[in-house]
Amino acid sequence: MSEQDRSGDVDGTGPGGQSEDGAFGISQRVQETPPSGIRRFFELAEEAEDVISLGVGEPDFSAPWAARDAAIHSLEQGQTAYTANRGKRELRAEIARHVDAEYDLQYDPDEEILVTTGVSEGIDVALRAVVDPGDTVAVPDPTYVSYAPGVTFAGGEICQIPTTEDEFRLTPEAMAEAGADEADVLLYCYPNNPTGAIMPREELAAVAEFCREHDLVVLADEIYADLTYGQEHVSIATLPGMRERTIVFNGFSKAYAMTGLRLGYAMGPPEVIEACNRIHQYTMLSAPTTPQHAAIEALRSCDDEVDEMVEEYDRRRRFVLSRFEELGMDCFEAKGAFYVFPEVPGGDAEAFAEELLTEAGVAAVPGDVFGDGGAGHLRVSYATGLEDLKEAMDRIEAYLES
Amino acid sequence: MNERELLDLLLADARRSTEDLARMLDADEAAVDDAIERLEEDGVVGGYQAVVDWGEVDEERVVALVELNVTLDRETSYADIAERLARFPEVQTLQLVSGDYDFDMRVEGDSMREVSRFISDKVAPVPEITQTVTHYVMDTYKDRGVNFGDGDDDDRLSVSP
Numbered sequence: 040m041s042e043q044d045r046s047g048d049v050d051g052t053g054p055g056g057q058s059e060d061g062a063f064g065i066s067q068r069v070q071e072t073p074p075s076g077i078r079r080f081f082e083l084a085e086e087a088e089d090v091i092s093l094g095v096g097e098p099d100f101s102a103p104w105a106a107r108d109a110a111i112h113s114l115e116q117g118q119t120a121y122t123a124n125r126g127k128r129e130l131r132a133e134i135a136r137h138v139d140a141e142y143d144l145q146y147d148p149d150e151e152i153l154v155t156t157g158v159s160e161g162i163d164v165a166l167r168a169v170v171d172p173g174d175t176v177a178v179p180d181p182t183y184v185s186y187a188p189g190v191t192f193a194g195g196e197i198c199q200i201p202t203t204e205d206e207f208r209l210t211p212e213a214m215a216e217a218g219a220d221e222a223d224v225l226l227y228c229y230p231n232n233p234t235g236a237i238m239p240r241e242e243l244a245a246v247a248e249f250c251r252e253h254d255l256v257v258l259a260d261e262i263y264a265d266l267t268y269g270q271e272h273v274s275i276a277t278l279p280g281m282r283e284r285t286i287v288f289n290g291f292s293k294a295y296a297m298t299g300l301r302l303g304y305a306m307g308p309p310e311v312i313e314a315c316n317r318i319h320q321y322t323m324l325s326a327p328t329t330p331q332h333a334a335i336e337a338l339r340s341c342d343d344e345v346d347e348m349v350e351e352y353d354r355r356r357r358f359v360l361s362r363f364e365e366l367g368m369d370c371f372e373a374k375g376a377f378y379v380f381p382e383v384p385g386g387d388a389e390a391f392a393e394e395l396l397t398e399a400g401v402a403a404v405p406g407d408v409f410g411d412g413g414a415g416h417l418r419v420s421y422a423t424g425l426e427d428l429k430e431a432m433d434r435i436e437a438y439l440e441s
Numbered sequence: 442m443n444e445r446e447l448l449d450l451l452l453a454d455a456r457r458s459t460e461d462l463a464r465m466l467d468a469d470e471a472a473v474d475d476a477i478e479r480l481e482e483d484g485v486v487g488g489y490q491a492v493v494d495w496g497e498v499d500e501e502r503v504v505a506l507v508e509l510n511v512t513l514d515r516e517t518s519y520a521d522i523a524e525r526l527a528r529f530p531e532v533q534t535l536q537l538v539s540g541d542y543d544f545d546m547r548v549e550g551d552s553m554r555e556v557s558r559f560i561s562d563k564v565a566p567v568p569e570i571t572q573t574v575t576h577y578v579m580d581t582y583k584d585r586g587v588n589f590g591d592g593d594d595d596d597r598l599s600v601s602p
């Protein structure tokens with residue numbers, strides 16, 4: 040059996056087909072981590088027929104052609120070797136230029152930027168680089184599904200900060216009440232998955248002040264930063280006194296529709312990026328090479344394509360919000376990412392989502408999957424063509440009337 | 442309402458209902474109707490047409506791209522020549538271009554014979570026209586932003602984080 044065959048197992052049967060109670064004692068950390076609720080819903084959706092999915096957390100566009108073309112060209116040139124641990128120097132320089140122009144963030148490409156295998160890897164190495172056993176990581180609730188498991192794998196404890204009452208934004212009051220003043224790290228994504236909420240400058244400044252006062256460092260997942268509507272994204276690292284206590288994560292998955300190419304980056308003060316790189320250089324060596332070529336081209340020449348995608352998302356967003364309003368499903372005005380987060384009638388999101396799937400043929404993820412704070416809500420992704428969105432909303436309407 | 446955005450929406454798909462356009466523009470339907478009427482009246486929007494892939498239709502349809510060279514004199518301008526040519530229904534597109542020739546003309550007809558006849562009988566004899574070069578279109582892959590290929594399949598998982 041080849042090496043690849045042996046390690047190609049993802050579904051719980053061990054090497055050579057042994058079951059979970061085979062030779063391996065599965066680690067405590069993994070046993071403590073429940074399988075993703077997304078997965079269960081995925082399986083349900085796969086079984087149903089004629090389903091329109093509003094459950095997809097990735098763009099429906101393909102990466103801009105110029106970026107794909109650059110990747111193909113690099114393969115034709117035989118550029119298939121590892122890159123520098125931190126990523127190609129040329130790419131880091133483009134990233135530095137890009138984040139300066141777009142977000143007023145200044146980072147040194149040599150010491151303060153690490154190219155990672157998706158933001159996913161960036162957050163994983165950062166958590167492992169800064170969290171000691173027993174440290175507490177505060178996260179908004181609801182939030183992206185990978186944070187709590189990531190904290191567990193790093194040996195930390197989670198402190199959840201309810202945001203449901205504040206239109207899914209963080210406030211110092213809710214942070215204090217949740218005990219986040221005792222936490223060591225704040226980890227969040229704004230624009231937010233699953234709610235589409237963003238943090239306007241003033242609210243963000245209040246959170247920054249809380250972090251300075253209580254000495255929290257911030258892991259800011261800004262992967263949806265380019266996808267805001269009618270309001271510019273503000274990075275917390277641009278606020279006074281925050282650069283030295285923040286790692287900013289961004290990547291190519293969402294804005295450049297490159298999810299499958301697995302490329303992101305982390306930016307922060309030299310000592311913490313060096314620490315992240317210490318893990319990355321041993322466990323990943325370098326982020327994949329071909330996507331790095333695509334990314335250089337994406338940053339150089341694909342601004343127009345990104346703008347067009349953002350405009351298209353915005354139209355769909357307005358369409359969906361207007362339809363939910365008409366259907367009488369309460370939905371706050373999400374201004375970021377590609378999600379809206381309406382309340383479900385009756386309040387039981389799991390039951391509603393399951394019925395919607397089986398009775399109406401529309402898949403959307405129940406908010407509970409993203410934490411207790413998401414209960415009673417549905418994550419509706421509008422990363423789907425307008426024709427399908429229209430049809431899906433019509434189906435929801437018919438279902439509500441039945 | 443942002444008229445430029447309305448134009449973008451119509452350019453992408455002119456068959457959307459006013460209701461849907463209004464939702465996407467966050468405007469009322471009456472305002473959208475007014476804006477469309479204004480665009481039409483002002484000549485900004487000259488018409489609405491389907492983008493047809495003739496390769497998929499069981500019927501012959503011939504498209505030719507014709508390069509035209511002309512000489513001007515004191516009495517005749519480019520616009521005069523263009524006006525004369527544009528009257529022919531066979532002429533689908535007529536543009537003055539920079540480079541080796543003057544006009545770029547797209548002609549459509551039901552057969553090669555018909556198109557050739559049109560060019561030799563109606564276009565070439567125009568006194569100011571000194572030369573015509575006709576290129577018959579053999580296959581169309583993309584027209585006015587619409588790809589005629591199979592398109593990209595959606596290979597995403599139906600539910601993902």
Ligand SMILES: Cc1ncc(COP(=O)(O)O)c(C=O)c1O
Nearest residue numbers: 157158159183228232290292602
């Ligand atoms: C908030 C958030 N962070 C990170 C990721 C993963 O990003 P990447 O593809 O760069 O690993 C996602 C993907 O859904 C996300 O929603």
